[in-house]
Structure formats: C-alpha cells, structure tokens
Amino acid sequence: MTEPAAAGRARARSERTRSAILETALRLFAERGYDKTTMRAIAAEAGVSVGNAYYYFTSKDHLIQGFYSRMVAEHVVLTRERMAGQTDLAARVGIALACWLEVAEPYHRFAGQFFRNAADPASPLSPFSHESAPARLEDTALYREVLAGTGLKVSPEIADILPEMLWLHQMAVVLYWVYDRSPGQHRTRELAARTAPMVARIVTLSRYKVLRPLVRQAESLVRDFLIVDEEEAPGRDAV
C-alpha cells in the first residue's frame, strides 16, 4: 500500500495549495464577513489565481463546508471534556449547547450571511443535505453520548430517535443564535440554559401514561419525517 515518493510529493503540494486557500478564506471571513470577502481577495492573499481557487472549491459556499466540519469536530471534543463526570441529563444537554455557542462565537459575525446560503435546500450547505451528512451524523452521535452518560432508562424505541430530537433542539437554538444581536449573544445562552432542563423534563415525563399516545405519535412522526430522510424524503426526488 505504499506509493511512489514522487506521487506523495505531488499530493502534498496540492494539499498545501488547497489548505492555503481554505485558511485564507476562513481568516478573511472572520475579519471582514462573508459577503465582503471576495473570491479575488482570497485568491490574491493566498497567492493563487481566481481560477485556481475554483479548481479546489466548486463555489464560494463550498469554502464554508470546511469551516463547518472543523467546528463540529471542535464541538464534540469540547463537549466530551466538559461533560465528563456529569450524569444529570439537563446538565449534560446544557453543556453540549454551551459548548456549541462557545465554539461558534468567533464566527457569529458572519453566521447570518453563512446561513442565508445554508437555507437553500438545493445548497450543499443545508444541514439536511447529503453533503452535510457527515457533520450531522457526528453531531447526533454526540447527543447519543449525552444520553448514554446518564443512568436514565428510556423505552428502547424512543432511545433510538432521541438523539435526533436533541439535535433538532440544538438546531432551534442555533437558529435563534443566528438572529441574536445581543452582546455576546447572552440571550441565546439564556435560552439554552432554560430549555435544557425542559428538554430533560420532557424526556422523563414521557413515561407517564397520559402522555403515552402523544409520545407514540411523536415517535412515529420523527421516524417517518426525519430519519427516512436517507431515501425518500425532502432533498431528494421521490419515485
């Protein structure tokens, strides 16, 4: 499985160009915002031609995919670290959200411009798109850990879809965050701090008999409309 040294050198060179472009782009995004960063500026600062940037990244949007996956990775690591030892569900959910906000903070300034494009279902940046699947799966996996770390017993069917629902909750918080213009986004932090216990409470309440039908309905709903995504649902043409 070894490869010729020459090929390795070539690949390294290519990789260097690629990451030079990406680094420059992210830096400029953070400095000036997404809209005010032109492809020409990125290319110039990275020391390549405009066309070259397009050789590596299909569009300006695609540059963000790199940023996104990097952020998710950071989020997972930080959350794992902070959650350690904590077994209360509300606390763990709260930590996961707080970590996301912490990791995302430097980019809040251009988050709006970023999400504008992400909202187009056709865009590969949409959180529901095929291209975003890796990042999405990584994040739902994190919420699986969030749940697993509590001693909580939830009925197995629900346990299956709960991580997706927690992820959805995070998406809602993220949505609020995008719109949040309060200093340091403290309002979003407050929202997270207040909804985390509610979510946890709902999970424990879900065992009550009165709520059973509702829970069952909700479960089949999520299963039909969120999980099926992989084959027939929105984002793809149905047969």
Add this chain to the structure above:
Amino acid sequence: MTEPAAAGRARARSERTRSAILETALRLFAERGYDKTTMRAIAAEAGVSVGNAYYYFTSKDHLIQGFYSRMVAEHVVLTRERMAGQTDLAARVGIALACWLEVAEPYHRFAGQFFRNAADPASPLSPFSHESAPARLEDTALYREVLAGTGLKVSPEIADILPEMLWLHQMAVVLYWVYDRSPGQHRTRELAARTAPMVARIVTLSRYKVLRPLVRQAESLVRDFLIVDEEEAPGRDAV
C-alpha cells in the same frame, strides 16, 4: 382631506408603474424561478428601465415582500371560509395549514431560492424582521381566530401566547415544505395532517397537573424570547 386632481393622477401613474413591475416580477418568478429571473428581464418585460425598477424596489429581494403579503392575505381569506362551522381545534388547525399549502403551491418551485434570502436575519425578508411584521401579525391574528372558534377554555395567560405558538408550528411546517421534493408536496400535507391533532392534544393536556410546571416554563419562555422581539431581541441591537 381631498387632494388636487393632478396629484391623484400622478399617484395613479406612479402606482401603475410600480405594480407593472411587481406583476411582471411575480409572473417571471413563477415561470422561471427566482434565480433565473434577472432584473434586466423584469425591467424589459415591464417596459421600464433597470434603474426604474430599483427606484420602486430597493433590491430584487424586496420584490418578494409584495408576493409575501399577498399570499398571507389569500391565506387568511381562504382559511376563514373553510373553517366556518368547524369547532374542533385539531380540525381548525389542520384547515389553516392545508390552506397555507394550497395557497403557496404555485410558488413551491422557487420557494427554496426565496427562503435562502429570507434566512438572512439582516434581510427584510426574514419572517422575524421589522419589515415582515405586518404579514406576521396578520397571520398570528388568524391563529387567534382559529382558537377563538373553538369552545375551548384555556388558562388566560396561555391563551395570550398560544396564537404565536401555533404560528411557530406553521413555520416549522413551512420549513419542511420548502425542503419537500415529493410530488405535490404530499409529504408536507401528511405532516400537517398528523401534527395538527397533536398540537390540539397538547393544548388540552396542558391543564394536567403534572404538566403545570413545564407549561409555565414554556409560557415564560415564549414570552421572553418571542414576544419581546419588538424591543430588545434578535434582529435589533441591544442597548
């Protein structure tokens, strides 16, 4: 309060140009989609210059504001008509959603491109923006009617915010709709049909004692993070 005939004539002329541009734009949007409709094409077909289009509409996005308010008006009328005589909450909510989908259907094709821009908080098209307030208020008022039409008694504090929550539910359905590529958007219709009874059920369940704390929390949450919008919240700079 009468005005000179000349001023009236001038206003009429101006209004004619304005609506000629808007009509043309909406027609072309429906025909070719938002992205493929250029400002030059709109201006040409409307028989005006490009600059003139910008005299009446600050940007291409602003053309959609007109479309949006028109749609809300249709939605309100149709829903009122169909709801008449029906007193069951689930049914009424279901009707309201079905009507929205019916009214919106012709525009589904370019809805994605449209919502891309609406997702930018800075954009006046955002459903939470100041510019969208009239349409938003009209729609929440509709949901106030939806509730009023049932004999249901809900505790007064909740009754206050329930319309906003129903509107939020509609927004969620709309979000799904935007992403829905199933033929005739039947999946969204199904989603609406299935969630409407659940929403109604939650409303009636909200009186149970076990749920009281949760309901109270939810209520203050909505009050703090959704209603306050008017002064301090996201979309505006805090002090």
Add this chain to the structure above:
DNA sequence: CCTGAAAGTTGAACACGTTCAACTAGGAGT
C-alpha cells in the same frame, strides 16, 4: 403661462461570482 423643485426615468458603469479555453509543470512509461 412661466418657473423651479420634486418625482420619475434612463442606461452606462461597477464589482462581484463564476466559467473556460489555453497554458505549464512533473512524473510515468518506454
């Protein structure tokens, strides 16, 4: 009727994202 200001209108010009035909290495096969 005249006049000046306001409202309306024009199209060339700008900056941007994106494309593409052409060019340049650099290494594999002989």
Add this chain to the structure above:
DNA sequence: ACTCCTAGTTGAACGTGTTCAACTTTCAGG
C-alpha cells in the same frame, strides 16, 4: 532522453445585482 498525459494553474470574459449622475416629466405657486 523523450514523449505523453494528467493534475494544476492562469486570467480574460461573461452575466449578474446594484449604483449613480444625468435627463425628462409633472405640477404647485406666482
């Protein structure tokens, strides 16, 4: 060494949304 061939790279050119200084029309006030 020589030839290809592929991956990498270039920048001029295209189509777009948007701006703006200049022009034209309209009409209230004299």
